[in-house]
Amino acid sequence: MSRFSGSTDVPVLTADEMRAWDSSTIRRTGIPERVLMETAARAAASVVDRLYPHGRVAVAVGSGNNGGDALVLARTLAAWGRDVIAVQAGSRMPDEALLHGWRIPVVPAEGAAEAFGGAATIVDGLLGTGATGAPREAYALVIRAMNDSARPVVALDGPSGVDLTTGAAPGEAVRAAVTVTFGAPKRGLLLFPGRGLAGRIVAVEVGFAPREGDAARLITPAWAHQLLPAVPPDAHKGRMGRVVIVAGRAGMAGACVLAGTGALRAGAGMAVLVTPEANRVIVQSALPEALYTDRDTADAMEVQRGAAAVVAGPAMGTDDDSLAFLDAIARGSDVPLLLDADALTLLARDPGLRERMDRPLLLTPHPGEAGRLLSSSIKEITADPFAAAAALAERFRCAVLLKGTPSLVAETGRGTRVNVAGHAGLATGGNGDVLGGVIGALLARGMEPADAAAAGLYFSGRAAELAGRGRGLLPTDVADVLPDALLKVPVPGSSLNLPGILLDLPAAV
Ligand SMILES: NC(=O)C1=CN([C@@H]2O[C@H](COP(=O)(O)OP(=O)(O)OC[C@H]3O[C@@H](n4cnc5c(N)ncnc54)[C@H](O)[C@@H]3O)[C@@H](O)[C@H]2O)[C@@H](O)CC1
Ligand SMILES: Nc1ncnc2c1ncn2[C@@H]1O[C@H](COP(=O)(O)OP(=O)(O)O)[C@@H](O)[C@H]1O
Ligand SMILES: [K+]
Structure with a gap:
């Protein structure tokens, strides 16, 4: 289960953004680089010592500052009484002065396999945000030895060989059990294959200045809960938002039921299901709390009267009649769609269709739908989902929720929001329908489209975590647990029980 600090604001940075934040912190605050390195390495040493308290620790050291972190960590663990050995991968070691006179045995890259074989735990301090391209030969040799050793690897800042901006692994890459990342999670740790190679991701605070500007940010529980409008004690169904749902062509009643259930479980005052007569008996039996309207005879303006938000699309059909009805719906009201x-x-x-409507808009494509909207391939979308989400937002002048792992929410002029709640049990048809309904309810409560989308992702993901049914999770289970996710703010902190942990994300399995 994902765990967070109480912070509402955890940036997600590219390697370039991280470097810029680094140097601006040093420039503006006067904190020496050595102090940042000391703080980072000591935080990582605490995690290593907490998770792997016994046996020798072998530390792989690169020639840059990631290697500097590794040396400080090695010296810190030695001072704490741990048995430590270093493996030198680069042609030179980082500044020996970082060892403060502690004598740590150092072996060359060729001795890596033996050194790792004699250790209980390995620390990867080869490459961090300064890496470019595939690891060069000596580094690749050490990485292979690490992966062959069957020992748990703790990666510093990121698994070496993973591009910390894109998540790509162009050559040999470390398969870490745990990644301790400094200051903020890096974008490449949250994107596959990087996410899979990073293992458990622990982001630690190391003394950076507050982050300004429009960088991407995590959707944190504290942020999502703070956005939720309070329920007035004198609430009545009219004030809690009427959500109109256009879904389910004949024979596809399920999409309509799931979206309606999502909306009502997320607190909508009323759900109106607009679907063909053929689905009526099914939707009214499955969800008697919702109102039913026959799509074939409905007037698009009339059906949206009194609505606070409209959700259109799940299994509604793609024929000409569906397009004509969607067009009439889009033009028939000015409430969020x-x-x-x-x-x-x-x-x-x-x-x-976009130009013919005049209302706040949110699109929630998966990569296939995003590809159709941008006339590009799924491969291009998933290679850079941040760019794809931003391009969609620009192209359609609206908020965009691009589904994937992770799902992203973009809107021009705002930082992209990144969802890390939830798990692969959500990869079942129908979860998108529930999510649409949940977001519809949040829109109907007056939330901005991008905020409703981000909060909807978080609460659905959190419900999936709380439901605890692994891969057997059904969309209806997610909907059933939603009220608990909405009610309970998770207690901040992680099972590591250490201070300064911004995020503790389990390995993606
Ligand atoms: N500067 C700071 O304030 C802080 C930096 N920190 C650490 O510093 C790291 C970044 O340090 P650097 O910018 O020195 O960069 P790295 O240590 O990530 O990598 C740069 C070094 O690796 C070599 N290199 C690059 N690509 C390579 C490849 N494909 N194969 C083999 N060698 C390669 C370079 O020649 C250089 O020696 C962060 O990831 C983090 O671990 C932390 O100490 C926190 C504070
Ligand atoms: N591995 C995963 N981890 C987290 N969330 C996931 C995962 N797989 C799917 N989801 C989420 O589940 C939902 C599925 O939506 P979608 O693909 O539209 O499904 P459908 O339309 O079939 O219901 C999206 O919110 C997606 O982000
Ligand atoms: K590393």
């Missing part, structure tokens, strides 16, 4: 699934395919076919 969420377009998902088939509505996105229709929008890709008729992008002019």
Whole structure:
């Protein structure tokens, strides 16, 4: 289960942004680089000592500052009484003065396999944010020895060989059990394959200045809960938001039921399901709390009267009749509109739909739908989802929730929000429908589209974590647990029980 500090603000940075933040902190605050390194390495030493308290620690040392962190960590653990050995991968060691006179045995890269074989735990201090391209030969040799050793590896800042901006691994890459990352999680740790290679991700605070500007940020529990509008004690159904859901062509009633359930479980005052007559008996039996409207005879303006938000698309169909109805819906009101699934395919076919509507808009594509909207391939979308989400937001002048691992929320002029709540048990058809309903309810409570999208992702992901059914999780389970996710702010802190942990994310399995 993901664990966070109480902070509302945890940036997610590219390697370049990290370096810029580094140097601006040093320039503005006068803190010496050595102090940042000392703080980072001591935090990592605490994690290593807490998780792996017994046996020898072999520390792989690169020639840059990531190697400097490794030397400080090695010296710190030695001073704490641990048995430590270093493996030198670069042609030179970082400044020996970092060892403060502690004598740590050092072996060359060729001795890595033996050194790792004789250790209980390995620390990867080869490459961090300064790496470019695939690890060169001596580094690759050490990385292979690490991965072959069957010992747990703790990576400093990131697993060496992973591009900390893109998550790509162009050559040999460390498979870490744990990554201790400094100051903020790096974007490349949250994107696959980097996410898979990083193992458990522990982000530690190391003394940076507050982060300004529009960098990407994590969707944290504290942030999501603080956004939720309070429920007035004298609430009535009219004030809690009426959500209109256009979903489910004939024979596809499930999408409509799931979206409606998501909306009501997330606290909507009323859900109106607009779906063909053929689905009526099913949706009314499955969700008697919702109102039913026959899509084939509905007037698009009339059906949106009194609505606070509209969700359109899940399994609604992509034929000409569906496009005509979507067009009428889009033009028929000015309350926030969420377009998902088939509505996105229709929008890709008729992008002019955007110009014909005048209302706050949120698109929630998966990479396939995003590819159709941007006329690019799924591969291009997933290679740089941050860029794809931003391009969609720009192109359609709206908020965009791009689904994936991780799912992202972008809007022009705002920092992208990154969701890390949830797990692969959500990869089941129907979870997108529940999510659409949840976001619809949040929109109906007056939240901004990008905020509603980000909060919807967090609360659905958190519900999936709380439901605890692993890969057997059903979308209805997620909906059932949603009220608990919405009610309870998780207690800050991680099982490491150390101060200064910003994020503690379990390994992706
Ligand atoms: N500067 C600071 O204030 C802080 C930096 N920190 C650490 O410093 C790291 C960044 O340090 P650097 O900028 O020195 O960069 P790195 O240590 O990540 O890497 C640069 C070194 O690796 C070599 N190198 C680059 N690509 C390579 C490749 N493909 N194969 C083999 N060698 C390669 C370079 O020639 C250089 O010697 C961070 O990841 C973090 O671990 C931390 O100490 C926290 C504070
Ligand atoms: N491995 C995963 N980890 C976290 N969230 C996931 C994972 N797989 C899917 N999800 C989430 O589940 C939802 C599935 O949505 P979608 O692909 O539209 O499904 P469908 O339309 O079939 O219901 C999205 O919010 C997605 O981000
Ligand atoms: K590293």
